[in-house]
Amino acid sequence: xxxxxxxxxxxxxxxxxxxxxxxxTDTERxxxxxxxxxxxxxxxxxxxTASLIESEVARLDNKEVNLSEMYIVRNxxxxxxxxxxxxxxxxxxxxxxxxxxxxxxIEKVGVMPEADYSGLVPGAxxxxxxxxxxxxxxxxxxxxxAKNLSPKxxxxxxxxxxxxxxxxxxxxxxxxxxxxxxxxxxxxxxxxDNYLSISSFTxxxxxxxxxLEVPDNYSNGAYHNVPxxxxxxxxxxxxKDGYSLAWDGDVSEKGFSAQNGIAILPTDPQREDLFTTIxxxxxxxxxxxxxxxxxxxxxxxxLMHIVGMSQDQKGxxxxxxxxxxxxxxxxxxxxxxxxxxxxxxTVAVMVHKDATKAYxx
Numbered sequence: 001x002x003x004x005x006x007x008x009x010x011x012x013x014x015x016x017x018x019x020x021x022x023x024x025t026d027t028e029r030x031x032x033x034x035x036x037x038x039x040x041x042x043x044x045x046x047x048x049t050a051s052l053i054e055s056e057v058a059r060l061d062n063k064e065v066n067l068s069e070m071y072i073v074r075n076x077x078x079x080x081x082x083x084x085x086x087x088x089x090x091x092x093x094x095x096x097x098x099x100x101x102x103x104x105x106i107e108k109v110g111v112m113p114e115a116d117y118s119g120l121v122p123g124a125x126x127x128x129x130x131x132x133x134x135x136x137x138x139x140x141x142x143x144x145x146a147k148n149l150s151p152k153x154x155x156x157x158x159x160x161x162x163x164x165x166x167x168x169x170x171x172x173x174x175x176x177x178x179x180x181x182x183x184x185x186x187x188x189x190x191x192x193d194n195y196l197s198i199s200s201f202t203x204x205x206x207x208x209x210x211x212l213e214v215p216d217n218y219s220n221g222a223y224h225n226v227p228x229x230x231x232x233x234x235x236x237x238x239x240k241d242g243y244s245l246a247w248d249g250d251v252s253e254k255g256f257s258a259q260n261g262i263a264i265l266p267t268d269p270q271r272e273d274l275f276t277t278i279x280x281x282x283x284x285x286x287x288x289x290x291x292x293x294x295x296x297x298x299x300x301x302x303l304m305h306i307v308g309m310s311q312d313q314k315g316x317x318x319x320x321x322x323x324x325x326x327x328x329x330x331x332x333x334x335x336x337x338x339x340x341x342x343x344x345x346t347v348a349v350m351v352h353k354d355a356t357k358a359y360x361x
Contacts, residue, residue, distance in 0.1 A: 021276060022312055024336050029308035030244040031058050035333030037326035040128035042095030046073050047324035048303035049102040052246045057188050059242060065188060068112050070119025072102050074165050075109050080218055081140055081157050089144045092218045093137055095129050099246040099350040100221040103192040110181030116172040119165045132164040196356055199223040199348040200231045202290045214300035223348055228286050230359050232343060238355035245306040246350040250298045258323055261331030265340040278314055284343035292344060300347050310336050
């Protein structure tokens with residue numbers, strides 16, 4: 001009898017210990033392409049949004065496609081360069097951009113497959129834009145210092161891009177047919193006007209659009225403003241209805257760990273068992289969220305792709321996120337973001353407009 005009770009006690013201790021560990025079960029999943037690696041570049045915005053578009057192509061027409069992130073990146077560099085010089089150097093010029101920049105650029109220049117433009121010149125094995133960014137910025141500052149702009153500056157700028165990223169083909173063959181980038185975008189059925197950027201901040205009226213005040217919004221993209229409760233519910237409903245979303249937000253919190261596949265907002269971020277034991281999280285209100293943004297503790301750090309929802313063994317809800325840092329750890333490049341983290345640290349999302357009808361007029 002004593003041995004039986006001891007065994008039952010050991011089993012109970014084991015169960016309690018196990019129940020305290022993070023065990024995730026998928027509840028909703030939207031199809032997505034394999035995880036990629038942006039490597040030494042600040043181009044998460046292109047990887048996250050291209051991944052969204054790849055999922056949308058599959059959702060809308062059951063087509064599989066691997067898009068070139070660097071084709072869009074290259075064109076954004078050129079667009080930023082024009083903006084920088086027209087504003088006489090009083091504008092942001094960096095590697096970062098936002099989801100609307102990718103979809104807007106698709107409308108301007110189209111898209112192409114990864115196989116036809118990798119952004120790697122012969123001999124290059126990883127993406128690294130540090131030297132290129134410095135060279136491009138130095139060139140633009142030199143041009144900007146001239147009294148009059150030469151009409152040759154963009155050709156010279158493009159030559160630098162050719163050196164680091166490779167020249168862009170004007171045509172390519174895909175599944176036996178020849179396309180230009182714009183014709184390929186049409187072939188895939190991508191309609192940029194169908195994608196909305198949505199945020200939630202009280203320094204602008206809800207129900208209206210506003211220009212999001214973050215440095216990477218060089219193109220002054222407009223965002224629909226909704227209460228945070230609506231943003232959370234809209235995101236959940238979108239996923240349940242088969243839509244994925246591009247996510248823009250802050251990943252600088254101690255509760256964010258790509259290596260552990262978790263993003264949480266604990267009440268005690270200093271506890272040692274942060275990523276192994278389920279604990280209480282901050283109750284995020286609209287006011288707390290706004291305060292964090294105004295205090296610059298929530299910033300536009302990183303973009304990723306929301307591709308589903310999950311629950312831990314205690315029934316807490318998480319969003320399944322596809323990252324672009326390679327297939328790291330046992331989670332293979334995915335992570336589970338708690339609802340509390342989403343409520344506090346989401347700067348914005350992008351989604352097909354059909355997923356927003358109950359929330360945006």
